[in-house]
Amino acid sequence: MTQHILSGEPPITVVLRRSARARRISLRVSRLDGRVTLTIPAKTSEREALAFAESKLDWVRGHLADRPEQIDVQLGTELPFQGDLIEVVAGQGRNVRLQEGQVAVPGPDERVGARLQGFLKEEARRRLIAAVDGYAAALGRPYSKITLRDTRSRWGSCNSAGALMFSWRLILGPSEVLSYVAAHEVAHLAQMNHSQAFWDVVERIYGPHKDERRWLKDHGEKLHRYRFDG
Helix, strand or coil: CEEEEECCCCCEEEEEEEECCCCCCEEEECCCCCCEEEEEECCCCHHHHHHHHHHCHHHHHHHHHCCCCCEECCCCCEEEECCEEEEEEECCCCCCEEECCEEEECCCHHHHHHHHHHHHHHHHHHHHHHHHHHHHHHHCCCCCEEEEECCCCCCEEECCCCEEEEEHHHHHCCHHHHHHHHHHHHHCCCCCCCCHHHHHHHHHHCCCCHHHHHHHHHHHHHHHHEECCC
16 A cells, blocks of 8 residues: 545545455545545556546545544543543542543643543453453353454454454443443354344343444444544
């Protein structure tokens, strides 16, 4: 992959990716991180591909402008935690602490985002393990391990070895949404598909889940707008 700069102000970086499977030039703007990807067939010239991108410049800028506002987390930021808004404030001592309507983060200002992200990951891990343990016991199927990542395209996954993966950003959403995603992936321990049998398992170990799925569809992408790296 190579990077190129499209004309205009502000300049836009586009990542050019060749694909043996591509049959035509395609342009994609990620709503999550604003990455602009230009995918081209193996035999298409870069000049032709970049000319195509330049011709779509207004379309690219429109999609970038339509993305949810990105928020750099620092002291004074309000961010969701288990569905409720909390304010990031300066803390004392060694540990990040939750208090009424706030999360207190000790240490230098430039480390607030990184320290808070570490805290959120640990909270997500703790709550997801508790949820997964309960659903796996109800299902009568063991899992092999749990890993947390900052995934962009999915909230969780389960492989054939019983390894479960979750986005740690689930901790920012409502608690019932985190629980639903945990149950969803545990259900894959019994059904590695999305057949009716799979959804029957989800219903049995979790219960009705229409509202949780709707919340993720309507609001999930907003959880990715919080940046913790400064």
